[in-house]
Amino acid sequence: MQISTEANGEYLQMRVVGRLDNEWSAHLSKALDEAIRNGSHSIIMDLTEVEYLSSAGIGALVRAHKQFQAIHGFFGIGTAAPQVSEVIRLTGLSKMLLIDPAKLPKAAPRFQSTVMPEFRFAAFGGMLFEVYDIEPKATLTAQLIGNPDRLARSTYGSPQCHPYAFPENSFGLGQGAFGSDFADCANRFGEFLAVGGSAAQLPTNGTGKPDYQRGTGDFVPTVQMLYGLRCEGNFALQHRFEPHDPTEKITFSKLVEQSLNLSKSNLAGMVFLAETAGLVGASLRRSPAVADEGSTDKFAHPEVRRWLSFSPERVYPHSLALIVGVAARGAPTQQDRLASLLRPLSPQSVISGHFHAAVFSYRPFKKRKLNLEETVTTLFESEDLQGVLHLLHDDRPIIGCGESEFVRGACWISPVATVQQEGA
Amino acid sequence: MLELENIAKTFHAGTPNEVRALRGVSLKIEPGSFVIVIGTNGSGKSTLLNAVAGSFIVDTGRLKLKGHEITRWPEHRRAQFIGRVFQNPFSGTAPSMTIAENLALAAKRGRARGLGWALGSSVKTDLYERVRAMGLGLEDRLDNAIGSLSGGQRQSLTLLMAGLLKPDLLLLDEHTAALDPKSADQVIRLTEEMIRRDKLTTMMVTHSMHQAANLGDRLIMMVQGRVLHDFQGAEKQRLSPEDLLARFEEVRCSEQLDETASEMLSRQYV
Numbered sequence: 001m002q003i004s005t006e007a008n009g010e011y012l013q014m015r016v017v018g019r020l021d022n023e024w025s026a027h028l029s030k031a032l033d034e035a036i037r038n039g040s041h042s043i044i045m046d047l048t049e050v051e052y053l054s055s056a057g058i059g060a061l062v063r064a065h066k067q068f069q070a071i072h073g074f075f076g077i078g079t080a081a082p083q084v085s086e087v088i089r090l091t092g093l094s095k096m097l098l099i100d101p102a103k104l105p106k107a108a109p110r111f112q113s114t115v116m117p118e119f120r121f122a123a124f125g126g127m128l129f130e131v132y133d134i135e136p137k138a139t140l141t142a143q144l145i146g147n148p149d150r151l152a153r154s155t156y157g158s159p160q161c162h163p164y165a166f167p168e169n170s171f172g173l174g175q176g177a178f179g180s181d182f183a184d185c186a187n188r189f190g191e192f193l194a195v196g197g198s199a200a201q202l203p204t205n206g207t208g209k210p211d212y213q214r215g216t217g218d219f220v221p222t223v224q225m226l227y228g229l230r231c232e233g234n235f236a237l238q239h240r241f242e243p244h245d246p247t248e249k250i251t252f253s254k255l256v257e258q259s260l261n262l263s264k265s266n267l268a269g270m271v272f273l274a275e276t277a278g279l280v281g282a283s284l285r286r287s288p289a290v291a292d293e294g295s296t297d298k299f300a301h302p303e304v305r306r307w308l309s310f311s312p313e314r315v316y317p318h319s320l321a322l323i324v325g326v327a328a329r330g331a332p333t334q335q336d337r338l339a340s341l342l343r344p345l346s347p348q349s350v351i352s353g354h355f356h357a358a359v360f361s362y363r364p365f366k367k368r369k370l371n372l373e374e375t376v377t378t379l380f381e382s383e384d385l386q387g388v389l390h391l392l393h394d395d396r397p398i399i400g401c402g403e404s405e406f407v408r409g410a411c412w413i414s415p416v417a418t419v420q421q422e423g424a
Numbered sequence: 425m426l427e428l429e430n431i432a433k434t435f436h437a438g439t440p441n442e443v444r445a446l447r448g449v450s451l452k453i454e455p456g457s458f459v460i461v462i463g464t465n466g467s468g469k470s471t472l473l474n475a476v477a478g479s480f481i482v483d484t485g486r487l488k489l490k491g492h493e494i495t496r497w498p499e500h501r502r503a504q505f506i507g508r509v510f511q512n513p514f515s516g517t518a519p520s521m522t523i524a525e526n527l528a529l530a531a532k533r534g535r536a537r538g539l540g541w542a543l544g545s546s547v548k549t550d551l552y553e554r555v556r557a558m559g560l561g562l563e564d565r566l567d568n569a570i571g572s573l574s575g576g577q578r579q580s581l582t583l584l585m586a587g588l589l590k591p592d593l594l595l596l597d598e599h600t601a602a603l604d605p606k607s608a609d610q611v612i613r614l615t616e617e618m619i620r621r622d623k624l625t626t627m628m629v630t631h632s633m634h635q636a637a638n639l640g641d642r643l644i645m646m647v648q649g650r651v652l653h654d655f656q657g658a659e660k661q662r663l664s665p666e667d668l669l670a671r672f673e674e675v676r677c678s679e680q681l682d683e684t685a686s687e688m689l690s691r692q693y694v
């Protein structure tokens with residue numbers, strides 16, 4: 001089932017597509033509650049695309065009618081599929097629920113409905129979404145920076161290191177460090193992410209403590225980057241997500257896939273702020289800029305133990321993750337400029353991506369539409385950044401611990417329109 | 425004071441039970457420094473202390489103590505410089521002998537190297553004073569058999585005996601592990617006082633992250649017979665018990681990183 005809303009003069013038009021049965025009636029009630037809380041006092045339902053209306057669905061409609069009566073609002077069904085009108089007629093509820101189309105304009109009381117943020121409800125893949133438009137036509141320009149393929153077998157040197165600034169309208173991730181130049185950063189290069197005018201990094205000099213830069217006043221976070229991705233532009237939309245069944249967790253690959261669907265594109269930049277059930281990821285332990293004889297392949301066993309920190313179980317449960325990355329539909333091809341950065345999100349998924357997460361201790365954040373910069377700033381101001389890691393899917397049969405899982409959260413998305421390449 | 429140069433020790437070499445307990449440890453410990461040694465079970469902490477004390481001769485590498493090349497010295501010869509306290513409160517003492525006799529015995533060992541202990545009444549007075557200073561009320565029980573004391577009391581006395589001679593090097597191996605929390609605190613307090621007062625060069629093995637974070641001016645963490653971390657100075661001072669636990673967690677994770685994980689990471693990690 002999908003629910004979308006549209007402000008139509010003084011009414012809110014709410015359109016339901018799919019089955020309105022026991023499984024989905026609670027979801028409809030929730031959408032209606034949400035509309036009331038958002039200030040809508042007049043709602044006209046469009047049920048022309050409802051395939052089936054069950055008693056539970058009727059119950060939800062009757063409840064809504066009473067609710068709107070209580071606040072002296074207005075609620076009714078404007079248009080409905082024939083089988084739906086028929087059910088309502090048979091149950092003797094026509095008078096209460098069906099609006100005579102001829103009377104429609106006058107039937108609405110002259111309530112000044114307060115500003116109603118445009119949002120849509122959507123449900124698929126076992127998830128419920130509230131979708132908010134931010135700047136529907138917005139797109140991103142992505143830059144691939146440096147050469148990720150060097151990591152396994154070579155050392156990065158000063159020629160591979162360049163500073164990149166991350167003001168509020170940009171985000172990025174990769175291997176980098178905070179510092180004045182290459183030499184200053186040489187033994188600290190590691191995972192970083194930047195978003196909303198702040199940046200977080202995990203130094204590899206053995207302290208194990210993540211570091212961060214928060215943009216304030218004229219100060220803009222700057223990262224000395226070895227390789228990675230930088231995106232610039234505005235977000236097209238935001239969604240809030242939660243599982244349809246509250247006892248279920250949302251897997252990361254599904255979340256990304258549905259977010260990509262919502263963005264209606266095949267390549268998009270995404271930022272998530274999510275309550276974690278557990279993260280699966282790895283991070284560098286040593287700087288790839290420090291020469292190290294005797295290691296030809298950093299990923300070979302047991303060399304990998306010195307280079308990567310990976311926990312074969314989910315980490316950081318009940319935390320708040322700020323996740324930044326890109327996702328693409330379909331296996332990346334040779335011509336794909338971002339291919340070297342993308343990996344399949346799960347063996348079954350047609351989506352590939354690259355995401356870094358910064359972890360904070362859990363705190364609730366407000367419902368509905370969130371401002372990204374404000375939210376990110378509040379997080380970094382709390383000074384409890386716990387870690388930074390590269391998310392991955394431990395797809396080993398039996399012993400693998402799978403992928404990251406989430407309880408609920410928010411996501412900002414924008415399609416990537418242009419991909420540029422800088423200094424290989 | 426103490427210099428270890430790439431020392432290694434393998435037990436049961438060439439048999440199915442082969443254990444590479446020390447795999448090349450190098451350390452230079454300055455006089456007066458108080459080194460905490462931590463590490464998982466079997467990581468080689470006790471073996472390291474035993475190698476220094478001379479419980480066995482190392483397979484390879486060299487040891488230097490107070491300027492002497494002691495690599496080939498037997499245990500008893502090194503004992504003139506070294507005081508030891510083990511985990512078990514019943515080792516290092518003769519249970520049927522009295523407290524006074526045990527202490528006198530410890531003192532006498534010192535006399536052999538000319539540290540001026542006569543066994544006359546002045547010694548008794550001195551012992552009395554030292555035992556009283558421990559604040560355990562044992563000074564009135566000097567004539568009781570040492571076997572009649574509680575573990576905590578005994579461990580305190582053993583510590584006193586080990587420190588009596590102001591050894592050049594004090595080796596403590598989980599010497600509070602068998603004690604109840606209150607006794608452990610007491611023995612730790614005594615340990616700290618003694619080390620500070622006599623400026624003893626010390627290596628102390630502990631599993632208590634609290635002790636490890638709060639005591640000492642240097643900390644080494646052993647993993648599989650090697651020194652993985654060596655924190656000194658300000659770096660040591662700012663370590664919290666949580667930081668240390670995080671280090672153990674890292675080790676645990678890295679030990680779980682097997683071939684299948686490395687294959688998975690090489691596919692997935694960018």
Ligand SMILES: Nc1ncnc2c1ncn2[C@@H]1O[C@H](COP(=O)(O)OP(=O)(O)OP(=O)(O)O)[C@@H](O)[C@H]1O
Binds near residue numbers: 436466
């Ligand atoms: N005398 C010995 N004979 C055979 N194996 C030994 C001997 N002493 C130690 N080992 C082995 O060497 C390894 C290191 O032991 P060691 O006692 O040094 O560990 P440890 O770090 O002190 O551990 P714990 O925290 O349990 O005291 C272990 O696998 C142990 O079984």
Ligand SMILES: [Mg+2]
Binds near residue numbers: 469470471597
């Ligand atoms: Mg031991």
